[in-house]
Amino acid sequence: MKALVYVDVGKVEIRDVEKPQIESDEVLIKTKFATICGTDENISEGKFPAKTGVILGHEASGIVEEVGKSVPNMKPGEPVICAPYLVCGRCLPCRAGRYNVCMNRKHLGIEVDGLFAEYFKLPGYAVYPAPPGMSLEEGALVEPASVAYHAVRRTSPTPSDSVVIFGAGRIGLLVLQSVAAFGCQRIIVSELIGRRLPLAEKLGAHRVVNPQNENLKEIVKEETDGKGVDIVMEAAGIPETIAETVELVRSAGKICLIGIPENPVEFDFMTLVRREIDIVTSDASLIGYEKTHELVAKKIIDVRPLITHTFHFEDISKAFEVAKGQEALKVLIEFPD
Ligand SMILES: [Zn+2]
Ligand SMILES: [Zn+2]
The missing domain is CATH 3.90.180.10 (Medium-chain alcohol dehydrogenases, catalytic domain)
Structure with missing residues (x-):
């Protein structure tokens, strides 16, 4: 064969x-x-x-x-x-x-x-x-699809949770639909490749952001009365976005890491610990x-x-x-x- x-x-x-x-x-x-x-x-x-x-x-x-x-x-x-x-x-x-x-x-x-x-x-x-x-x-x-659904399930989302998803690529779009399947409605998707954003909107994002043109941090503040989102799903695997997760999540919120960066990432552990943010990871x-x-x-x-x-x-x-x-x-x- x-x-x-x-x-x-x-x-x-x-x-x-x-x-x-x-x-x-x-x-x-x-x-x-x-x-x-x-x-x-x-x-x-x-x-x-x-x-x-x-x-x-x-x-x-x-x-x-x-x-x-x-x-x-x-x-x-x-x-x-x-x-x-x-x-x-x-x-x-x-x-x-x-x-x-x-x-x-x-x-x-x-x-x-x-x-x-x-x-x-x-x-x-x-x-x-x-x-x-x-x-x-x-x-x-x-x-x-199972990779994405498993990652989302690891964060036990509830319908009232607000979520930021980094990445609207293959896994990001499946993460988005999985988050929506858990009933979440406030879902912000951040993606650098502009042509992917309309599809993210169609598949359930209530707001899409191209961080090249817009300030994601400001948008998250605006959408959450300055508190930060309940959950951040990182599906881009870029060191900068992984580092940024901690700036977007509320105190006692959750970060889920799915994307795998090629290089070590600098991370603000001080904020992570002081605000009791949970990090969960997800593989396969x-x-x-x-x-x-x-x-x-x-x-x-x-x-x-x-x-x-x-x-x-x-x-x-x-x-x-x-x-x-x-x-x-x-x-x-x-x-x-
Ligand atoms: Zn695969
Ligand atoms: Zn075994």
């Missing part, structure tokens, strides 16, 4: 590889749709390490091709969505239901073969039926959390407006080029029947 392989630092290419053989606890899936994530781009550019020879990709949907003997309740032909990492089920975080930070976690497309391939395999626990009302195009985006997703599947299926988290481009698998290198541009949000890859 054909697969996109990480050959060496900064070099990826489509190669002919063996079709995966499944063990009794695994499922073989015929890939239907996949999406390109920032991690894939960083690996392809040599900015993020991956195992040499690994098949890239970790966001996809597909059709069950073969089911291992010990996998319950699954049959060939079934449309499915997937969690993109392997967990041990035995470490403390796993046992506490926080398997997204399993101490023995292995990521698809980084340490083990991913799913930019005609077929891929996963343990049964990482494969879920696509719920009614969800297309497989949407199914490929359940993973990033609890994709098995069925609430997210339901929210995507019901378009409460609508992933469709995020799909800006579609390419056939054979044109995946072109797709990577487009995904790096500012015009792209999610680039969808369609696999042959």
Whole structure:
């Protein structure tokens, strides 16, 4: 079968590889749709390490091709969505239901073969039926939607909370819809790329700010009677915006860090401590959390407006080029029947 392989630092290419053989606890899936994530781009550019020879990709949907003997309740032909990492089920975080930070976690497309391939395999626990009302195009985006929803859930928002979201990119727009799904109505989105702001408005932001032209701090003051917002969600991963979170949140408010900066960040810990601000962090997703599947299926988290481009698998290198541009949000890859 054909697969996109990480050959060496900064070099990826489509190669002919063996079709995966499944063990009794695994499922073989015929890939239907996949999406390109920032991690894939960083690996392809040599900015993020991956195992040499690994098949890239970790966001996809597909059709069950073969089911291992010990996998319950699954049959060939079934449309499915997937969690993109392997967990041990035995470490403390796993046992506490926080398997997204399993101490023995292995990521698809980084340490083990991913799913930019005609077929891929996963343990049964990482494969879920696509719920009614969800297309497989949407199914490929359940993973990033779960990343966003998980991050928001970590802050336990209530409908009266005011929220600032840094970033209206792929994750930021999903964070926005997740915050809205919790009933929050006062949501301010800050984004430097101006053309993303109308979509943020359409997807639930009550105010959008381009910090190049407007003073976010003043706007937050104005919107909150000078108090600061209840929650700041940082999905941009820029050192300056991470540092700024502490200036926007009220005393005893919450900051959630999702974006990952490339460099260390200077942070005002004095203010953080003196005002008892909680910092929570969020990594990966609890994709098995069925609430997210339901929210995507019901378009409460609508992933469709995020799909800006579609390419056939054979044109995946072109797709990577487009995904790096500012015009792209999610680039969808369609696999042959
Ligand atoms: Zn991803
Ligand atoms: Zn574990």
